Amino acid sequence: MTAPTVVFVDNDTETLTLVSRLLHNQPFNCVLFESGPATLEYLRDHSVHAVVSDLRMPEMDGLELLKRVQQQQPETIRVVLSGFGDHEVLFEAINSGLVYRYIPKPWDAVELISVVKQSLDLYALRNRQRELTKELELRNQELERRVEERTEQLMAIEKEAELGKYASQIVHGLKAPLQSIGGAILVANLLLDESDPIHLELKHCLDSVLDSAGELQKAIVGIMSHTTDESFMRKAAIDINEIIRREIDFFKLDDDYKHHVERNVVLDPERPPLQGNALQIKQITDNLIKNAIDAMADAERKVLTVSTAQKGNWIQLSVSDTGRGIPEDNLARVFSPFFTTKPLGKGTGIGLASVRKMVEAYGGSISIESTVGVGTTVTVNLPLG
Numbered sequence: 001m002t003a004p005t006v007v008f009v010d011n012d013t014e015t016l017t018l019v020s021r022l023l024h025n026q027p028f029n030c031v032l033f034e035s036g037p038a039t040l041e042y043l044r045d046h047s048v049h050a051v052v053s054d055l056r057m058p059e060m061d062g063l064e065l066l067k068r069v070q071q072q073q074p075e076t077i078r079v080v081l082s083g084f085g086d087h088e089v090l091f092e093a094i095n096s097g098l099v100y101r102y103i104p105k106p107w108d109a110v111e112l113i114s115v116v117k118q119s120l121d122l123y124a125l126r127n128r129q130r131e132l133t134k135e136l137e138l139r140n141q142e143l144e145r146r147v148e149e150r151t152e153q154l155m156a157i158e159k160e161a162e163l164g165k166y167a168s169q170i171v172h173g174l175k176a177p178l179q180s181i182g183g184a185i186l187v188a189n190l191l192l193d194e195s196d197p198i199h200l201e202l203k204h205c206l207d208s209v210l211d212s213a214g215e216l217q218k219a220i221v222g223i224m225s226h227t228t229d230e231s232f233m234r235k236a237a238i239d240i241n242e243i244i245r246r247e248i249d250f251f252k253l254d255d256d257y258k259h260h261v262e263r264n265v266v267l268d269p270e271r272p273p274l275q276g277n278a279l280q281i282k283q284i285t286d287n288l289i290k291n292a293i294d295a296m297a298d299a300e301r302k303v304l305t306v307s308t309a310q311k312g313n314w315i316q317l318s319v320s321d322t323g324r325g326i327p328e329d330n331l332a333r334v335f336s337p338f339f340t341t342k343p344l345g346k347g348t349g350i351g352l353a354s355v356r357k358m359v360e361a362y363g364g365s366i367s368i369e370s371t372v373g374v375g376t377t378v379t380v381n382l383p384l385g
């Protein structure tokens, strides 16, 4: 640390010489001036810790000088040297905070040094106080930021849960009529006699109804996967690890998850950035993690493993759980739209269908491996570049 600087101002050069001799081996730098204006000029580009000024000076008196010092460098400690008879003005200057101390003239060397040292101590103390206040402010800001972030996350969770519930109801509401349209057309087709030209015409109509029902189903998956939404298809360089970290953080707030699920997150630190859409990647991980957590609801051991790894020109994302697993018969159906084993309000059966749709839109692939009672691993491969 550099030594503090003390400025002395006195129009009497002899006094200044005396001061300089007296203070030359003290642990602070001493700078001497003969007038107020010269002092102010110096202060313009030097920061000083204390100014000790004579009171009576021809060009600018000591109090006027200290007032300007206060404006220019408010932290500087201000001290006055004064003769007998100046008590009244000094009293007021001290009371108003303009002057910290005064040293009566003729001054005593020991007292002068002691007052300068006290001034420097005071400067250091106030400086420390300023630093602490600043630090406190920064910490407060950081705390506020974190509270805001958490609140946002909590609100997002609530909103998502609410939206999820609606989506589930809508999809369930559409599922039954779509199935009965398919069923009715199948039956109607059996009743048609294709040799009758009117029946043949009817068959064409029914076929187009069936096509439309299929389109409707596709549209629902498209909406849920956002692959129909242009802004979702816009790609940029993204950091998949960061998205996963945030996603896991987000799930920490989930009631089912935060107390019971052990997390095992193994992210490849070397992976290059992925060309993709952050919201889609988020949705892919989100769906897979949600399924994993749901599957472990009744499991004794709940371990969620999420990993990323670079495999040649691919990024491999894998989500594993130690949940109930998927029976062989269902394994082939989990990617079909509307296939769900979850109750109304909880599952839509759209999750994996839309994940597959998104992954395929990237030119990637998805696979699922599962053993009943042991757990499930979903592996997604996304091309790099």
Ligand SMILES: Nc1ncnc2c1ncn2[C@@H]1O[C@H](COP(=O)(O)OP(=O)(O)O)[C@@H](O)[C@H]1O
Pocket: 287, 291, 292, 295, 321, 323, 324, 325, 326, 334, 339, 340, 341, 342, 346, 347, 348, 349, 350, 351, 352, 353, 376
């Ligand atoms: N990790 C998993 N463990 C066990 N079953 C799963 C897992 N992921 C998906 N499934 C099964 O696949 C079905 C379809 O999943 P999904 O398409 O995400 O729809 P939802 O979660 O709305 O049911 C689930 O209902 C569940 O039966």
Ligand SMILES: [Mg+2]
Pocket: 287, 290, 291, 351, 352
């Ligand atoms: Mg799901």
